[in-house]
Amino acid sequence: MATETQPAPTATLPPCKLWIGGAWVDAASGATFTSENPATEEPLCEVAAAGAADVDRAVAAAREALTGPWGTMSARERGTLLWKIADALEARNADFARLETLDNGKPIFESRYVDVPAAVDALRYFAGWADKIAGETLPSHGPFVLTYTLREPVGVVAAITPWNFPLIQALWKIAPALACGNTVVHKPASYTPLTALKFAELAGEVGLPPGVLNVVPGGGAEVGNALVAHPHVAKISFTGSTEVGKQVMRGAADTMKRLTLELGGKSPNIVFADADLDAAVKGAYNGIFYGKGEVCAAGSRLFVEKSVYGELLERLVERTKKLEPGDPLHPKTRLGPLVSAKQRETVLSYVETGRREGAKVVAGGEAASVGGKGYFMQPTILDEVTSEMTVAREEIFGPVLVAIPFESADEAVAQANASIYGLAAGVWTRDVGKAHRVARALQAGTVWINQYNWYDSGAPFGGYKQSGFGRELGRQALEYYTEVKSVFVGK
Ligand code: NAP
Numbered sequence: 001m002a003t004e005t006q007p008a009p010t011a012t013l014p015p016c017k018l019w020i021g022g023a024w025v026d027a028a029s030g031a032t033f034t035s036e037n038p039a040t041e042e043p044l045c046e047v048a049a050a051g052a053a054d055v056d057r058a059v060a061a062a063r064e065a066l067t068g069p070w071g072t073m074s075a076r077e078r079g080t081l082l083w084k085i086a087d088a089l090e091a092r093n094a095d096f097a098r099l100e101t102l103d104n105g106k107p108i109f110e111s112r113y114v115d116v117p118a119a120v121d122a123l124r125y126f127a128g129w130a131d132k133i134a135g136e137t138l139p140s141h142g143p144f145v146l147t148y149t150l151r152e153p154v155g156v157v158a159a160i161t162p163w164n165f166p167l168i169q170a171l172w173k174i175a176p177a178l179a180c181g182n183t184v185v186h187k188p189a190s191y192t193p194l195t196a197l198k199f200a201e202l203a204g205e206v207g208l209p210p211g212v213l214n215v216v217p218g219g220g221a222e223v224g225n226a227l228v229a230h231p232h233v234a235k236i237s238f239t240g241s242t243e244v245g246k247q248v249m250r251g252a253a254d255t256m257k258r259l260t261l262e263l264g265g266k267s268p269n270i271v272f273a274d275a276d277l278d279a280a281v282k283g284a285y286n287g288i289f290y291g292k293g294e295v296c297a298a299g300s301r302l303f304v305e306k307s308v309y310g311e312l313l314e315r316l317v318e319r320t321k322k323l324e325p326g327d328p329l330h331p332k333t334r335l336g337p338l339v340s341a342k343q344r345e346t347v348l349s350y351v352e353t354g355r356r357e358g359a360k361v362v363a364g365g366e367a368a369s370v371g372g373k374g375y376f377m378q379p380t381i382l383d384e385v386t387s388e389m390t391v392a393r394e395e396i397f398g399p400v401l402v403a404i405p406f407e408s409a410d411e412a413v414a415q416a417n418a419s420i421y422g423l424a425a426g427v428w429t430r431d432v433g434k435a436h437r438v439a440r441a442l443q444a445g446t447v448w449i450n451q452y453n454w455y456d457s458g459a460p461f462g463g464y465k466q467s468g469f470g471r472e473l474g475r476q477a478l479e480y481y482t483e484v485k486s487v488f489v490g491k
Helices: 052-066 075-091 093-104 108-132 166-179 194-206 220-229 242-253 277-293 306-321 341-356 409-417 432-441 474-479
Strands: 018-020 023-025 032-037 042-048 144-153 156-160 183-187 213-215 235-239 258-262 268-271 301-305 360-363 367-370 373-377 380-383 400-406 424-428 446-449 482-490
Touching: 018 052, 018 194, 032 093, 042 194, 052 156, 052 183, 052 213, 052 220, 075 093, 075 108, 075 166, 075 194, 093 108, 093 166, 093 194, 108 166, 108 474, 156 166, 156 220, 166 183, 166 194, 166 235, 166 474, 183 220, 194 213, 220 242, 235 242, 242 258, 268 277, 268 409, 277 301, 277 306, 277 400, 277 424, 301 306, 301 409, 306 360, 306 380, 306 400, 341 360, 341 373, 341 380, 341 400, 400 409, 409 432, 424 432, 432 446
Parallel strands: 156 183, 156 235, 183 213, 235 258, 268 301, 268 424, 301 400, 380 400, 424 446
Antiparallel strands: 018 023, 018 213, 032 042, 144 482, 360 380, 367 373
């Protein structure tokens, strides 16, 4: 058995087929793709690659399930079932965490203590809502004895998720969708399909009726497009890049699908001179290097008040240089490999662009390996950056921080808001009034004060501007998985 100082053993792989109608099936075409371990560059398994015919099968199963035992189950029973699934997932934490780490490369410390617990928490949070989703009675005007509203499921929901938090992102969609009585077809990211498959099997074992949750791994263009165009999919819940989000939005127009988009970010983390600098250094560090910087809300633009800029940057660089990439299965590792060779190439090319445009690399900046393998890179900080540079404008999605000084709160807010994105932001100050003024002025769906990268199943999460629309988590998420119907009862 693994101890907290020993590398963890390998995980149990799911069958790596498609999960449709409560059973494992091959893709109609027989096609497969390889899921790879980014730390070792070795294949983990061959995964069935769904195509349009498989999407048809999965949507048909999800549609049928709407009128089967799931459709007649009471809301309270639905909530109880979701809670039981949460218990089963919690009991299998170690196995799911190892699988997430093998597939994505994130440190086992994160998978075990953040990803799996957060997925369990989302299930429990929405399990609690299942029997509290209600309509209203309305004051009648006209020849009616009663006017009321019903909150009904939208129908078949297509969940399309990215590779950075595979299990969390899946559950942020599946849990509210099921709590509201919908059925789901889930397309996980091609780099990281394994925990989604394993979760669907687990939910089936616990008693989720066949067809309520289906999983169809496969290429984004093919499976994603088929789901977006499908006439029997009522809603798309998409998390991913802004570029693909725009394609999904265009595609969803033809069938007028309900749509929520959780997209990219370039989030500002603002440190004022009166902040607790120890806490701010830690917050800036975790804000960018947690999750290898492959975090939509990563605090990738650090704005620091000029009078403490030099001191803060020096302390941050010193701390960053001690962060070494390591075997992600080792409990002490805090920086794993990037998800793929391609992602590392993209991130390193941004560092090169930064250098070319005049930024100075003050920490990291190079590829790395562990035991001669893996898509690792050094945690990187760029100084002498201006807001006009590519590295300050575009989402890099890796462990790369740009640091920029500012002179006043107004200037910091103006620079922070000068972005097409508006996902999250951080503010570090001991001045309570300033903290709240700046929080209100920032164009972001989430603002952390003297904290960064903190989430709660009860707090809505989503973007302003091109970071998307709609909200996940919290009571607000339920609105995006239900339709409202008004019923008038005549005299
Ligand atoms: P991505 O390339 O946009 O892919 C996201 C998902 O969409 C994947 O499952 C992908 O499939 C699929 N897809 C690709 N092309 C598609 C198409 N034409 N139609 C429908 N689906 C399609 O994003 P990613 O690289 O996986 O993830 C990183 C991005 O996600 C970053 O921009 C990050 O900021 C964002 N993100 C946002 C949030 C948030 O809550 N706002 C959270 C996490 C991540 P394949 O994997 O098969 O290509």
